[in-house]
Amino acid sequence: MFELAFQVLVYGLIIGAVYGLATMGLNLIWGVMRVVNFTHAEFLTLGAYTAYWAWVLLGLNPIASIPLSALLGFAVGLLVFYVIIYKLLFSPDIHSTLVATFALGIALAELMKVLWTADYRGVPWALGVIGYSWFSIPTTYVIAFTTCVLIILAMYLILYRTYLGKSIRAVIWDPGAAAICGVNVKRTLAIGFALGSALAFIGGSLIVVYLPTGINPYMGHLYLLKCFVIAVVGGLGNPWGALVGGLVLGLIEQAAPTLLGFIPGVEPLSFTPFIGFLALIIVLLVRPEGILGKR
Amino acid sequence: MSLKAMTRTTAMVTIIAVIVVVVVAAIAITMFAPKGPTPPTAPTPSPGPTPPTAPTGVPSEIRIGVAIQLSGAQVVEGAASFMGMRCAVQWFNDRGGINIGGVKVPIKLIYYDCESKRDYAVKLIEKLITEDKVDIVIHPYASTFVMATAPVTEKYKKFSVNFGGSSDTLYQQGFKYMISTHGFAILHYWDTPYAMIKEADPAAKKVAIVFKDDEWGRSLGESARTKAKKYGFEIVYDKSYPPDIADASPMLREIAALKPDILCVGSHYKDGYLIATQLRDLRINIKWVVMQVAVSKPEFGQGLGKWAVGFIGETTWEPECKWEVVAAKEGKEYYGPTSDELVEYYYKLGGKGRPSAYTGYGAVAIIAAAKCIETAQSLDPDKLIAAAKTLDFYYVKSRFKVDPDNPAKQIGSINPVIQWQRGAGNTLVYAVIYPSAFATAKPIPMPTWEEKEKWPELILPF
Numbered sequence: 137m138f139e140l141a142f143q144v145l146v147y148g149l150i151i152g153a154v155y156g157l158a159t160m161g162l163n164l165i166w167g168v169m170r171v172v173n174f175t176h177a178e179f180l181t182l183g184a185y186t187a188y189w190a191w192v193l194l195g196l197n198p199i200a201s202i203p204l205s206a207l208l209g210f211a212v213g214l215l216v217f218y219v220i221i222y223k224l225l226f227s228p229d230i231h232s233t234l235v236a237t238f239a240l241g242i243a244l245a246e247l248m249k250v251l252w253t254a255d256y257r258g259v260p261w262a263l264g265v266i267g268y269s270w271f272s273i274p275t276t277y278v279i280a281f282t283t284c285v286l287i288i289l290a291m292y293l294i295l296y297r298t299y300l301g302k303s304i305r306a307v308i309w310d311p312g313a314a315a316i317c318g319v320n321v322k323r324t325l326a327i328g329f330a331l332g333s334a335l336a337f338i339g340g341s342l343i344v345v346y347l348p349t350g351i352n353p354y355m356g357h358l359y360l361l362k363c364f365v366i367a368v369v370g371g372l373g374n375p376w377g378a379l380v381g382g383l384v385l386g387l388i389e390q391a392a393p394t395l396l397g398f399i400p401g402v403e404p405l406s407f408t409p410f411i412g413f414l415a416l417i418i419v420l421l422v423r424p425e426g427i428l429g430k431r
Numbered sequence: 432m433s434l435k436a437m438t439r440t441t442a443m444v445t446i447i448a449v450i451v452v453v454v455v456a457a458i459a460i461t462m463f464a465p466k467g468p469t470p471p472t473a474p475t476p477s478p479g480p481t482p483p484t485a486p487t488g489v490p491s492e493i494r495i496g497v498a499i500q501l502s503g504a505q506v507v508e509g510a511a512s513f514m515g516m517r518c519a520v521q522w523f524n525d526r527g528g529i530n531i532g533g534v535k536v537p538i539k540l541i542y543y544d545c546e547s548k549r550d551y552a553v554k555l556i557e558k559l560i561t562e563d564k565v566d567i568v569i570h571p572y573a574s575t576f577v578m579a580t581a582p583v584t585e586k587y588k589k590f591s592v593n594f595g596g597s598s599d600t601l602y603q604q605g606f607k608y609m610i611s612t613h614g615f616a617i618l619h620y621w622d623t624p625y626a627m628i629k630e631a632d633p634a635a636k637k638v639a640i641v642f643k644d645d646e647w648g649r650s651l652g653e654s655a656r657t658k659a660k661k662y663g664f665e666i667v668y669d670k671s672y673p674p675d676i677a678d679a680s681p682m683l684r685e686i687a688a689l690k691p692d693i694l695c696v697g698s699h700y701k702d703g704y705l706i707a708t709q710l711r712d713l714r715i716n717i718k719w720v721v722m723q724v725a726v727s728k729p730e731f732g733q734g735l736g737k738w739a740v741g742f743i744g745e746t747t748w749e750p751e752c753k754w755e756v757v758a759a760k761e762g763k764e765y766y767g768p769t770s771d772e773l774v775e776y777y778y779k780l781g782g783k784g785r786p787s788a789y790t791g792y793g794a795v796a797i798i799a800a801a802k803c804i805e806t807a808q809s810l811d812p813d814k815l816i817a818a819a820k821t822l823d824f825y826y827v828k829s830r831f832k833v834d835p836d837n838p839a840k841q842i843g844s845i846n847p848v849i850q851w852q853r854g855a856g857n858t859l860v861y862a863v864i865y866p867s868a869f870a871t872a873k874p875i876p877m878p879t880w881e882e883k884e885k886w887p888e889l890i891l892p893f
Contacts, residue, residue, distance in 0.1 A: 143684055151678065254504050256701045260734050264884060265714060274712040347677060348708040349734065350701050358675050393681035397670075405672040405682055406644050 139270045144390045150277050151346065152386020153284040156379035158339025158359060159366040160291065161332035167308040167373030168328035169225060174237040175216065176336050176363060177356030178244040183209060183340020184351045185252065191259045198259055198344045199283050205341040206334045213333025216240065217326045225325070241356075248353035258349030280345040287338060288379060294331075295375065304328050308373060365412055369419045371429030380427050388412055489532045490810065492539045495520075495800060496565030498555035498580070500572055503547025508572045508789050512595060515786075515793025516540060516569065518776035519801075522768045529801045531808055538797070545571055549579045556580045560587045566810040567591065569796045570609075572789070574598035574646075581606050590803070590812040593839065594796035595789075599650055602840035608812050610803070610819045610833055612795045613747070614844035616650030620745060621658040621695065623848050624721045627743075627865040628693060629662055631874045635692035635719060639668035641682060641706070642697030648674075651697025651723055659695075667691050672702070679706050680713060687715040696722040704731060711738050711880055718876040719743065727788060732851050732859055737889045739851040739859065741877030746849050748791025748828040749861075750774045753869040758825035760868060765825045767798035773827055791828045798826045850874060859889040 158180060165173045173179075183205050190201035220240060224232040263275040295301035303324045306314035315321045343359065344351065362385060370381025392411040393404035419426060497516060500509025520538045527535030541563050545552035552571045559565045560583070568584050568591040570577045577596035584591040585606055593601060593611040599618065602611065614620070628635055638659045642652030652671060659666050667689045672682060683706070686694065694717045696706055703725025710720070725731050726744025735742075750770050758765035768776070773794055777786045799819075804810065807818035820835040823843065832843030847863055852872055854860035862872035 140684060140688065144681070147680055258704070258734065260736075262708075262711075262738075265712065267714060272712075272714045277712075347705070349704045350677065358677060389678065390681055394685060397685055403644065403671045404685075405670070405676065405679075408681075409673070 140394060143271060144394060145387070146271075146273065148387035148390035149383060150273075150281045150386070151389065152383035153281055153288075153379070154339065154342050154346065154382070155359075155362060155366055155386055156370075156382025157284050157287060157335065157342065159363040159370070159378035159382055160288075160375045161335030161339065162363050163332075163367050163370070163373060163378040164304075164335065164375050165329055165332035166367070167375070168304060168332075169221070169307075169325050171221060171225070171233045171237070171329075173329075173332065174234065174360075175241040175244065177360035178241045178248070179209060179212070179333050179336035179356070180340035180343065180359050181245070181248065181351075181353060181356035182212070183337035184344050184347075184355060185248065185340075186337060187341035187344040188257050188259055188351050191261070197261045198341050199279055202283065202287075202338055202341055205337045209334035209337025210330045212337075213330030214326060216333065217329040221329060222322070222325070245353045245356075252353070254352055254354075256349050257351040258347065259344050259351075260348065261345065276345050280342050284342060287335075291335075291375065300324075300327060304331075362412070365416045368416055368426055371426030374426070374428045377426050377428035384415065384427075385412055388415060489534050490536060490566075492537050493529060493567070493804065493810065494539050494541060494563065494565040495567045495569060495797065496541045496556075496559030496563055497569040497796075498543045498545045498552045498559065498571055499569075500547040500576075501542075501544035505547045505572060508595065509545075509547070511787045511789035512572050512793030512796075513542065514777065514780065514782055515773070515790035515795075516797050517780055517793075518773055518782075518790070519768065519794040519797035521776055521780065522772060523797070523801055529804050531804065531810075538801070540797075541565055545576075549576055552576055553579050553583055556583045557587075560584070560589050565589075567800050567804075567815075569594060569800070570596065572596075572792075574601055577601055578604075581609055584608060588812050590800075590810075590815040592796045592800055594792050598646055600646070602834075602837055604839070606839045608816055609839045610799060610816070611839050611841040612799045612828070612831065612844075613792065613841060614846055615841065616647060617654045617657070618840075618842065619844050619846055620651055620654045620723060621721075623846050623865050624695075624743060624745060625658050625662040625664070627848050627874055628719050628721075632692070632718065632876065636665055637667045637689070637691040638664040638693045638695060639686045639689060639691035639717075640666060640670075640695045640697070641668070641679075641686070642671050642695075643674055643676075643699060643702055644671040645674045647699070648697045655695045655697060664693065674702075676702050676705065679709050683709055683713055683715055686717075687713070691717060693717070693719040693721065696720070696725075698722060698725055700725045700728055700730070704734065707731070707735060707739070707742060711735075714880045716877070716879045720877055721745075726851070727849055729785065729787070729861070732861060733891055736859065736891070737853070737883050737886050738880075740853050740883060740889070741851065741875065743848060743850045743864070743874070745846040746788050746863075747844075747846055748788045748795075749847060749849065749863055750786060751863045751869060751871050752791075752827070752829075752847055754825045754827065754829055757866065757868045761825075763823070763825055763830075766802050767826045768794070770827055795826055795828045795831075799831055802826075802831070848874075853878075853886070853889060857887055857889050859891055861892050 162176045186205040187198040187201045190196040220236050265272040265274050303319045307324045311321050366381035366385050371377025392408040396402050396404040396407050499513050520540045524537045528537035543555040545555055568589050570580050570593050572595035574596035577593045591609045597613050597615050599615045640655045642648040668686050703722045721743045726742045727746040732739045752770050755765045755769050803815045803819045807814040819838050823832045829845040830843035834840040834842050848865035850864045852860045852862045864870050864874040
C-alpha cells in the first residue's frame with residue numbers, strides 16, 4: 137500500500153507541476169486584464185506542435201525546444217494583443233473579448249488542421265528510467281519536472297524582482313493607481329498577455345513529454361477544461377494559485393482511480409474527471425475566491 | 432511626426448513583422464513537413480479488354496459503385512481500402528471479368544470521394560444508385576458510415592457490401608440486401624490470440640482486460656470477457672478507460688499489483704500506443720500483452736522501435752496470409768487473387784511501401800461481390816443475396832460465410848495474430864504467428880523491459 141501511495145504522490149506532483157505551469161498563463165492574463173482567454177487551448181496546441189516540429193526538423197527534444205516555444209508564444213501573444221484584444225478590451229460589451237478569443241481559437245485550430253492535418257503525432261523521446269526495485273520513473277519525466285520548477289522560479293524572479301514584474305502586479309491590483317504612478321499600462325498589458333501566451337506555449341511543449349502520441353489540432357481543449365478547474369481551485373488571477381491548483385488536480389488524477397477502484401461497479405478512470413469537477417464545486421462553495429485567491 | 436503617431440507606426444511595424452515571421456514559419460514547416468498519405472490517383476480508364484458481344488440478358492459491364500474516404504480524417508483507411516478494390520477489379524478484368532452465362536463480363540468501378548463526411552456519403556450513395564445506375568454498392572469505411580449509408584441501399588433494394596464496418600450493431604438492424612465481409616468486434620475478436628496463448632503457454636491463467644469507453648472498445652471488452660471465460664482464463668481486472676485518456680499510469684499500476692499473465696487491451700491507435708509506452712515507462716512486465724488495432728499498425732513499430740518487441744495484435748489481412756494453404760488443407764474452395772497476387776497488383780497500380788490491412792479489406796469487397804454474381808448468374812439483388820447465403824469459401828482475407836438468416840452478419844471471418852519480434856541482425860520483425868498454417872514465426876512471451884534496455888536499437892522493417 138505504501139508503494140502505491142508513494143507512486144501516486146510522485147506522479148501526482150510531477151504531472152501537477154506541468155498542469156500548473158500550463159494554467160499559469162491563463163491566470164496571468166485574467167489577473168492582468170480580466171480576459172478569459174479561450175485561445176489558451178490553441179496556444180497549448182501550438183506549443184506542442186512547436187516541440188514536435190523542433191524534433192522532426194531540428195532534432196531538438198521537447199525540453200530543448202522550450203526557448204523557441206517561448207519566443208514564438210511571446211510573439212504570437214503580442215500580435216493577438218495588439219490586433220484583437222486591445223481593441224476590444226474597453227468595449228462596453230464585456231463578452232466581446234471572450235467571443236473574440238473563442239473565435240480566434242476555432243480559426244487557429246482549423247488553420248493547424250489545414251497546415252498539418254488532423255493526424256495524431258508524437259515525439260518518441262525516451263531516456264530510460266530512474267528506479268529502485270518497486271519504483272521507477274522515466275528520466276524524461278524528471279527532466280520535465282525540473283524544467284517546470286526552474287521556469288516557475290524564473291517567473292517568480294520576473295514577477296517579484298524586476299520592474300516589469302512589479303508593473304504587472306501593480307496592474308493586477310489596480311490599473312488606475314498603477315497608471316498614476318507612471319506605469320505604462322498598455323505596454324504592461326501587452327507584455328502580460330504575451331507572457332501568458334508564452335507560458336501556454338511552454339506548457340504545450342512540456343505536455344509532449346507525457347504524451348507519446350496525440351498531438352493534433354484539437355488536443356488543447358482537453359487541457360483547457362483542466363486549466364479552468366485548476367485556475368478556479370487555485371485562485372483566479374493569481375499565478376501561484378495556478379501552481380497550487382495544478383498540484384491538487386495532479387494528485388486527484390493519480391489518487392482517485394486507485395481509491396475509486398475499491399468501489400464495486402465504478403469505472404475508476406472514467407469517473408476521475410467527476411472527482412476533479414466535484415473538487416471545483418466544493419472549492420467554489422467553501423472558498424469562492426480559490427485557495428490563494430484574494431477575498 | 433508626433434510622438435503618438437511614431438508609437439503607432441512602430442506598433443504597426445512590429446505587428447507586420449510578427450505576422451510575416453509567423454506566416455513564413457508556418458509555410459516553412461508545412462513545406463518541410465513529411466507529407467501525409469497521398470490519395471490515390473484516379474484509375475485511368477484503360478481500354479482494357481473489349482467487352483464481348485453479350486448474349487441476351489447478359490450485361491456488357493458490371494457497374495460497382497463506391498463512395499469512399501479519399502480525403503479528410505479517414506483518408507488513410509479509405510485510400511488504402513480503395514486501392515485494394517482497384518487491385519481486385521484489375522485482377523478480374525485482366526482475366527476477362529466475371530463469368531455470367533458463359534461470358535466474361537468486365538467490372539466498371541464508379542467511385543466518389545465522400546471527404547470523410549457521412550452526410551455527403553449518403554448523398555453520393557443515392558447518386559450512384561439513381562444517376563449512375565450501379566448494379567452493386569460498396570459502403571464507405573467504418574461502422575458509423577455504414578450505419579448512415581445502408582438505409583439508402585435498403586430503400587432502393589440494392590445489393591451492397593459492408594467491408595469496413597465492424598460494430599456488432601450493424602447486423603442487428605435487419606438489413607436485407609447487405610452482406611458483410613468484415614469480422615465483428617464481439618463475434619470475431621480475441622478468439623485467435625487466446626487460442627494461440629493457450630497453445631504456447633498452458634500455464635497462463637490470469638487475464639486483465641482494459642478497454643476504451645466507446646462503442647468499439649466496449650464491444651472489444653465484452654468480447655475479451657466472454658472469450659476469456661470460454662478459454663478458461665480467470666479475469667482479475669476488467670475496467671474501461673475514457674476515450675480521451677492522456678495518462679493510463681494509475682490503471683496500469685493497479686494491474687501490475689495483480690500480476691496477470693495476459694493483458695488484453697481494446698483500443699484504437701492513440702490510446703493503445705499510450706498504454707504501450709506507459710507499460711515501458713513504469714517497467715510493468717506482463718508475459719502476454721495483446722492489444723487490438725494499435726499493434727498491427729506499422730507506426731507502432733516505427734514509434735517504439737525495440738520496445739515494440741513482444742506486443743501481440745490481431746489483424747484482418749497481411750501480405751503473408753496464405754489462406755489458399757488453409758483452404759487446400761480443409762478441402763474448401765479458394766476464390767479470387769492470392770495475397771501474393773494482390774501485392775503484385777498493389778505495386779503495379781502505384782502502391783508505395785507495404786500494403787496495409789485496409790488493402791485486403793477493400794479487395795474482398797470486390798471478390799465477395801464477384802463470387803455472389805458468379806453464383807447467382809445474375810445482377811438481380813434478390814438473387815445475389817440468395818446466393819450470398821449459400822456461400823462458404825476462402826479468399827484473400829480468410830473465410831467468407833454469412834449467417835443464412837442474416838446476411839449482414841459475417842460468421843466465417845478469422846483474424847490472424849501478429850507479433851513484433853527481434854529478428855536476425857538486430858532487426859525489428861513484424862511476424863504472423865497464428866494460424867500456424869502460414870505463420871512466419873513462433874509466438875514468444877514478452878521479453879522484460881530490463882532485457883530490452885540492453886539491446887541495441889533495432890533496424891525498422893518498413
